[in-house]
Amino acid sequence: MQIVGRSSSHFTRMPLMFAHELGVPFEFAPVYDMTSMDSDIYAGNPALKLPILRTENSSLFGAQNICRALVEMAGSPKRIVWPEELRDNLSRNAQELVWHGMSAQVQVAFGTTVCKLPTDNTYFVKARSGLERSLGWLDENLGSALRTLPLQRDLSLFEVSLFCLVDHLTFRRTVDIAPFSALVRFIEEFGMRPSARHTAYRFDIPPAAPA
Numbered sequence: 001m002q003i004v005g006r007s008s009s010h011f012t013r014m015p016l017m018f019a020h021e022l023g024v025p026f027e028f029a030p031v032y033d034m035t036s037m038d039s040d041i042y043a044g045n046p047a048l049k050l051p052i053l054r055t056e057n058s059s060l061f062g063a064q065n066i067c068r069a070l071v072e073m074a075g076s077p078k079r080i081v082w083p084e085e086l087r088d089n090l091s092r093n094a095q096e097l098v099w100h101g102m103s104a105q106v107q108v109a110f111g112t113t114v115c116k117l118p119t120d121n122t123y124f125v126k127a128r129s130g131l132e133r134s135l136g137w138l139d140e141n142l143g144s145a146l147r148t149l150p151l152q153r154d155l156s157l158f159e160v161s162l163f164c165l166v167d168h169l170t171f172r173r174t175v176d177i178a179p180f181s182a183l184v185r186f187i188e189e190f191g192m193r194p195s196a197r198h199t200a201y202r203f204d205i206p207p208a209a210p211a
Contacts, residue, residue: 005031113172
């Protein structure tokens with residue numbers, strides 16, 4: 001079983017963390033060139049997106065789908081809190097803003113860093129502004145959002161996705177997270193988990209060509 005993705009991707013890091021938390025063995029298959037239009041590189045995903053869970057007989061697309069599949073494979077009694085269990089507007093909004101932030105981060109990083117497009121383009125200026133405002137809201141409401149989660153839990157998708165987003169902003173500095181003190185404390189504490197330490201962001205380096 002392979003998780004196809006990038007070590008520098010927050011969407012990929014979510015299932016990597018789940019696999020470590022659940023003790024599910026896997027092989028990591030890095031994608032080196034995100035500008036490629038070959039769907040085979042993305043394990044057959046026609047959207048040309050990551051991550052993908054590839055097994056002998058099929059491929060599963062998307063971070064949340066893969067996290068759910070890993071829980072099923074583990075057969076573990078661990079208590080996982082999923083987004084559909086969030087019962088109030090604040091916690092639902094919190095998860096929605098995390099999803100938005102993750103997508104905006106990709107939008108800005110891919111457009112300006114990978115594609116070398118002008119950073120002052122309105123498309124990226126608005127994306128960055130929306131990301132900063134979402135982080136501000138999450139910073140202000142983080143304590144309340146965490147208190148809505150069941151006390152008896154081993155993991156929640158909200159906490160994992162939030163950690164992957166905010167920690168990614170220390171890796172690719174699209175915006176400065178220093179003003180968001182609650183979020184900074186959160187990633188410092190959550191980052192102590194073994195699953196976080198084992199999946200730290202890095203750039204995948206293609207193997208050298210044979211001499």
